Amino acid sequence: MFTFLSFCAFSVTPIAISLILLVLFLEQASYLKKKRQAAGAVIVVPFLGNAISLIRNPAKFWKTHSLISAQTGFSVDYILGKFFVFLRSSDLSHVIFSNLRPDAFLLVVHVFGTKIFGEDNLMSLFGQDHKDVRRRMAPSFSPRALFTYTDIQQKIILRHLNKWERICSQKPDQPICLRFLVRDLNLETSQTVFVGPYLTKEYREEFNSDYNLLNNGLMKLPIDLPGFAFRNARLALGRLEKELAECTRKSKAKMENSHEPSCLVDFFMQEIIRETSEARSTGKPAPAHSTDAHIASFLFTFLFAAQDASSSSLLWAVALLDSHPTVLSRVREEVARIWSPESDTLISADQIREMKYTQAVAREVIRYRPPATLVPHIAMTDFQLTESYTIPKGAIVFPSVLDSCLEGFSEPDMFDPDRFSEERQEDQLFKKQFLAFGAGPHQCVGQRYALNYLVIFIAMFCTLFDFKRHRTDGDGCDELIYVPTICPKDGCTVFLSRSCSRFPNLSTE
Secondary structure (H helix, E strand, C coil), X not given: CHHHXXXXXXXXHHHHHHHHHHHHHHHHHHHHHHHCCCEECCCCCCCCXXXXXXXXXXXXXXXXXXXXXXXXXXXXXXXXXEEEEEECCHHHHHHHHCCECCCCEEECCCCCHHHHHCCCCHHHCCHHHHHHHHHHHHHHHCHHHHHHHHHHHHHHHHHHHHHHHHHHHHCCCCCEEHHHHHHHHHHHHHHHHHHHHHCCHHHHHHHHHHHHHHHHHHCCCCCCCCCCHHHHHHHHHHHHXXXXXXHHHXXXXXXXXXXXXXXXXXHHHHHHHHHHHHHHHCCXXXXXXXXXXXXXXXXXXXXXXXHHHHHHHHHHHHHHHHHCHHHHHHHHHHHHHHCCHHHCCCCCHHHHHHCHHHHHHHHHHHHHCCCCXXXXXXXXXXXXXXXXXXXXXXXXXXXXXXXXXXXCCCCCCCCCHHHHCCCCCHHHHCCCCCCXXXXXXXXXXXXXXXXXXXXXXXXHHHHHEEEEECCCCCCCCCCEEECCCEEECCCCEEEEEECCCXXXXXXXX
């Protein structure tokens, strides 16, 4: 018996080794065939590829690709069985952004996002379906709607700044890390602006917990098994969208009774109700993608895009203003001419428009540190990128927004808000390079919302607080970390103290 087993083992082992070597050879050959003459790794670790380097230090990994793609504008690599193409050139990025269609590219939220978000979300829509949904969204980002949101945003900002001030006054000699405080601020802001009174106070804690589970899962390996973060993220999204569908139902009932809209979903539902009524009167079916479940999916896309992107921008605004005292001084001078906390009023829409320099600062924060540095797409078919290179079907394509925003602009590595002044107008001169909000048919529909929010935060934070970054020699606090959007390595740790005699005396509820 022993001799027979030994013979079997002796016979099978070489076969198994040969099969493994064959698989490894075929995998390497497939990678090299897709790579061709493109810049990038020549030999990759089987299946894992360069995943370990990416997980250990994402900022260094993407910086390396930026460097090796400098000559041709793109590079390639291999991670977890996925071949990908990194685009440094803004011209090449525009090629991708302008070709979102079934026979070219699919925009995805995350490399493995379709496994969590499914294929029926806003970013996955093409052509007329996508145009119709964006048309229905338009009233949600009209001047009237944005004015409604600014009041909500300011009240929540003031409530959270009051909280931060109380924390710091108890231990004035200790700095506080703003990263998680800003996250909580943005969660409340996004929830209140988007679904207003329909998300009950009882569910908000569960909503926040589920959102954090989702974010955590997106940073982990896509192992869809019980107990793993990726599975928890997928289940959390199901619960989040179920609750947002209930919010949609409540909003629809309220808007059908001709109430004034008080949040984003209300403006959205007004348009849905109008189009549904017109369709019914002419005997046509209801508009596509207008069910409560569809609207819930779209609402989550808004929330997901706004939440982490805004957190990133607010943190970088504080970090960059601290390291550029002249810019900070000019912001404070401008805001003081226009608004005072002692006025006991919120900043009006007209006053926001008057804050030209503060708006320039907000735009420069987003250019200098675009929150979503990479915008992943999937090649739906072989696509000729340049005369000498064709992106293979199934490849993940990463247009680098960060690299594009550092192209063209005068002294692009400098933080210089004056580039957005009426005199220099670099936002127009280098409009093609300023891709922080994307381009093409899927360009961010909420960019004015995001800029308004950032302007309001900068104005209030700089007026109400004196602040100083907590730095130690060689701490590299301004290095990038991905969480999943970028933020300062130290989470923006600062000393805070109130700089005005008192906060505005008004209700923040």
